[in-house]
Amino acid sequence: MGYIQDARENHVKKKVEEALRSKMKQKALKECDRYTAKYAECASGKTLSVVWRCRQQAKELNDCLHQFTNDSVLEEMKKEYMLKQAEGSSRIQTA
Numbered sequence: 001m002g003y004i005q006d007a008r009e010n011h012v013k014k015k016v017e018e019a020l021r022s023k024m025k026q027k028a029l030k031e032c033d034r035y036t037a038k039y040a041e042c043a044s045g046k047t048l049s050v051v052w053r054c055r056q057q058a059k060e061l062n063d064c065l066h067q068f069t070n071d072s073v074l075e076e077m078k079k080e081y082m083l084k085q086a087e088g089s090s091r092i093q094t095a
Contacts, residue, residue: 012078020077028068035061 012020029036039061042054 012081016081017074017078020074020081024069024073024077028065031068032061032064035064 035057039054039057042057043050046053
């Protein structure tokens with residue numbers, strides 16, 4: 001029963017979820033900027049060989065991005081959104 005309750009508590013509209021995912025990706029790219037730069041530097045001037053020559057940089061970038069773009073991060077963002085929504089509606093009712 002706990003799983004169903006958690007799902008109901010964190011349910012947001014599809015458009016809201018898409019916006020939260022976009023925000024999550026933007027934050028991840030910002031946080032992992034140095035790894036992105038290292039990968040871009042490695043990939044510069046390469047075509048097919050980028051796959052094996054930049055494998056380490058790609059792994060570091062993916063590991064960093066995964067820290068900021070996973071299901072638990074998204075669920076936390078949903079919770080924060082729902083709390084802000086609840087606070088906003090309670091202010092309207094008390095006004």
